[in-house]
Amino acid sequence: LAKTTQPISMDSYEGQEVNITCSHNNIATNDYITWYQQFPSQGPRFIIQGYKTKVTNEVASLFIPADRKSSTLSLPRVSLSDTAVYYCLVGDSVSGNTPLVFGKGTRLSVIA
Amino acid sequence: DVKVTQSSRYLVKRTGEKVFLECVQDMDHENMFWYRQDPGLGLRLIYFSYDVKMKEKGDIPEGYSVSREKKERFSLILESASTNQTSMYLCASTISGGQGNQPQHFGDGTRLSIL
Numbered sequence: 451l452a453k454t455t456q457p458i459s460m461d462s463y464e465g466q467e468v469n470i471t472c473s474h475n476n477i478a479t480n481d482y483i484t485w486y487q488q489f490p491s492q493g494p495r496f497i498i499q500g501y502k503t504k505v506t507n508e509v510a511s512l513f514i515p516a517d518r519k520s521s522t523l524s525l526p527r528v529s530l531s532d533t534a535v536y537y538c539l540v541g542d543s544v545s546g547n548t549p550l551v552f553g554k555g556t557r558l559s560v561i562a
Numbered sequence: 563d564v565k566v567t568q569s570s571r572y573l574v575k576r577t578g579e580k581v582f583l584e585c586v587q588d589m590d591h592e593n594m595f596w597y598r599q600d601p602g603l604g605l606r607l608i609y610f611s612y613d614v615k616m617k618e619k620g621d622i623p624e625g626y627s628v629s630r631e632k633k634e635r636f637s638l639i640l641e642s643a644s645t646n647q648t649s650m651y652l653c654a655s656t657i658s659g660g661q662g663n664q665p666q667h668f669g670d671g672t673r674l675s676i677l
Contacts, residue, residue, distance in 0.1 A: 482663050484663045484665070486666075491670070491671070492668075492670055492671070493566075493652050493653075493654065493668025493669055493670055493671055494605070494652075494666070494668050495668070496665035496666065496667075499663060499665070537604075537605075539663065541663060542663065549595060549607055549610050549620070550663060551607070551621075552597070552604055552605035552606075552607075553604050553605075554602070554603065554604035555604055
């Protein structure tokens with residue numbers, strides 16, 4: 451399984467754009483990159499997934515460079531309610547029944 | 563919308579007791595997972611199942627067992643509870659197949675305290 455590295459914590463002010471970068475140097479050809487968000491006392495929630503270039507949905511954008519050895523989750527104009535832990539996962543659930551590894555995530559604190 | 567329901571939000575048990583944590587999903591998902599989450603350690607996979615009566619060990623299976631007699635239900639069993647099993651337990655399910663990583667749908671967790 452591709453190992454991921456992401457910052458332990460980040461702080462941001464309300465209204466700012468937040469970028470959380472995840473490193474995955476040994477990503478495999480079939481691997482996808484998936485991000486989850488977890489609020490206190492809740493289970494993680496799927497945010498976004500991508501394979502290459504850029505993916506955008508109503509919550510976030512995901513930027514993946516050509517070499518795919520890293521990815522950046524971008525949260526536009528964060529609010530206090532975006533305070534959460536964000537997890538980056540890399541893998542392919544299709545080839546083999548091997549679950550993805552969540553790791554410790556990045557704790558984002560949004561300050562008023 | 564997928565709903566994953568864990569039987570209890572909070573549970574207090576005593577050392578040595580046999581503890582059952584139940585999880586039910588309503589979307590006919592093939593795959594189900596049990597994690598525990600501890601401060602500073604993130605989510606760690608205990609067991610998972612890809613089909614009825616099938617189970618696979620995750621990263622930390624010691625002291626736990628699981629049961630999947632029906633597709634919608636995945637039970638985590640602490641054979642003889644110990645204080646180091648005090649934790650938040652999270653159940654998840656996901657559909658099988660398709661491309662990429664099928665999103666895991668999580669329950670809200672069971673906070674288990676072993677006294």
